[in-house]
Amino acid sequence: MKNLNQFETPLFDALLTYVNNETIPFHVPGHKKGQGMDSQFRDFIGVNAMSIDVTVFEQVDSLHHPSGPIATAQALAAEAFHADHTFFGVHGTSGAIQAMILSVLREGEKVIIPRNVHKSVTGGLALSGAVPVYVQPELDPLTGTALNVTPESIQKALEQHPDAKAVLVINPTYFGVAADLETIVEVVHDYGIPLMVDEAHGPHLCFHEALPVSAMEAGADICAQSTHKIIGSLTQSSMLHVREGLVNPRRVQAAMNLLHTTSPSYILLASLDVARRQMAMEGRKLMDDTLALARQARQRINAIKGFSCFGEELMGRPGFHGFDPAKLTITCRKLGLSGQQLEKILAKDYFIQPELSDLYNVLCTLSLGNTQEQVDALVEALEAISATYGNTITLHDPEEAFMEMPRIPLLMLSPRDAMHCDTTPMVLADSIGRISAEFLMAYPPGIPVLCPGEMITEDIVKYIETQRAAGLWIQGTEDPEVKTIQVVNHHHLQAVETQHIG
Numbered sequence: 001m002k003n004l005n006q007f008e009t010p011l012f013d014a015l016l017t018y019v020n021n022e023t024i025p026f027h028v029p030g031h032k033k034g035q036g037m038d039s040q041f042r043d044f045i046g047v048n049a050m051s052i053d054v055t056v057f058e059q060v061d062s063l064h065h066p067s068g069p070i071a072t073a074q075a076l077a078a079e080a081f082h083a084d085h086t087f088f089g090v091h092g093t094s095g096a097i098q099a100m101i102l103s104v105l106r107e108g109e110k111v112i113i114p115r116n117v118h119k120s121v122t123g124g125l126a127l128s129g130a131v132p133v134y135v136q137p138e139l140d141p142l143t144g145t146a147l148n149v150t151p152e153s154i155q156k157a158l159e160q161h162p163d164a165k166a167v168l169v170i171n172p173t174y175f176g177v178a179a180d181l182e183t184i185v186e187v188v189h190d191y192g193i194p195l196m197v198d199e200a201h202g203p204h205l206c207f208h209e210a211l212p213v214s215a216m217e218a219g220a221d222i223c224a225q226s227t228h229k230i231i232g233s234l235t236q237s238s239m240l241h242v243r244e245g246l247v248n249p250r251r252v253q254a255a256m257n258l259l260h261t262t263s264p265s266y267i268l269l270a271s272l273d274v275a276r277r278q279m280a281m282e283g284r285k286l287m288d289d290t291l292a293l294a295r296q297a298r299q300r301i302n303a304i305k306g307f308s309c310f311g312e313e314l315m316g317r318p319g320f321h322g323f324d325p326a327k328l329t330i331t332c333r334k335l336g337l338s339g340q341q342l343e344k345i346l347a348k349d350y351f352i353q354p355e356l357s358d359l360y361n362v363l364c365t366l367s368l369g370n371t372q373e374q375v376d377a378l379v380e381a382l383e384a385i386s387a388t389y390g391n392t393i394t395l396h397d398p399e400e401a402f403m404e405m406p407r408i409p410l411l412m413l414s415p416r417d418a419m420h421c422d423t424t425p426m427v428l429a430d431s432i433g434r435i436s437a438e439f440l441m442a443y444p445p446g447i448p449v450l451c452p453g454e455m456i457t458e459d460i461v462k463y464i465e466t467q468r469a470a471g472l473w474i475q476g477t478e479d480p481e482v483k484t485i486q487v488v489n490h491h492h493l494q495a496v497e498t499q500h501i502g
């Protein structure tokens, strides 16, 4: 597409034209520009938002077969994010990731993935029937969090599984830790297969040189981004970017169409259009301000007794090739509080809502929407909490315990087959030798010791019981207390793969 102007917002403009023409709505949705809606809700949200909540017709284009303003908006996004093709999505990055997997892999094909992938990846495996070969990410002993994967571990996996049809990595992680993506691209492309990237936490990367390299700029073939998580679009709106060559864009469109609603929200789609313009026009300046705020916040938090907030000083460790400073992992184990307790105190006593917490950490994400006053409020709250709770006991030190994870077990069934089998709940201790239909993990580090389709081993049961006794969270099963695990009813199943990369 020629003559693209990043200042333009073709989809948002088409919606404004529809509104300005005072078009009479004999189309769905039923609220008809808000007239038919509960008045309290309408007055709160505002009629402007309602007036662009329309459906598919020529003037506003079709997400399934874009040829008008959506096609142009996607072409503008492709240019801004250094892709050859961009697909807008309204099913979160989960939907984009599942479409990414469906467009690259077929039933029975092997894919190399980190063990700590988001559940949407497992959903993608279940939908496609692809078979995972897991690679362990590196671990950080202080925070208990997973870092990223190394090019060496990907290389080793490919040497052992040269028939793999693709590799998927998460970059950066939830905690902002980036892998050496450029080297990983080289390693993967040496095998002539595509690299897929879960770039949920990276739509801002290409707009500032101090941030880790973005997937598209590193040469990856396809990546899913949470535009809504990190930059200025609305929740659920995401983008899937494609580089021509190893991935067929027509197959990507078909996969997106398979998963998408036929009634996508134009409010969400338009928010992608304007988020792209905002970043294309002012992204560097906005990121500069965000990064300055984040660096200042990190420095101040590190000066508070009992708290620490890791950063670029970890660069160079295996699995820590780059870092997004806007992710503030506030480690509180030296204060004698768990991350969950700290999150509760911040939320209830200070009306400060972090993104998440685990046993040792609270994660606060900073973005272009945060202000100096908000950072001041966070730092002051942490200072007050340190003064109140300091000098209590340090939480037990589980370094050794969580570092020694059991070997990745034998995969007996593809995740899809395991999820479709009849299952029975079994007491964990009695389930050794059975095939798990569920995940099982301890937090931290939140890396599964069991995934659907894998054989339950004595080591795994022992590890889980030891971690439980040490006070770590055990999660993943339907049973909230994780006393029982769903196991596949059949015993006579053959292994589809016998070796993982540990």
Ligand SMILES: Cc1ncc(COP(=O)(O)O)c(C=O)c1O
Pocket (backbone or CB within 6 Å): 091, 092, 093, 094, 095, 097, 118, 120, 170, 173, 174, 198, 200, 201, 226, 236, 238
């Ligand atoms: C690494 C990663 N990938 C994918 C997703 C899914 O994104 P969404 O919530 O937009 O579906 C998340 C959500 O937290 C995530 O952290």
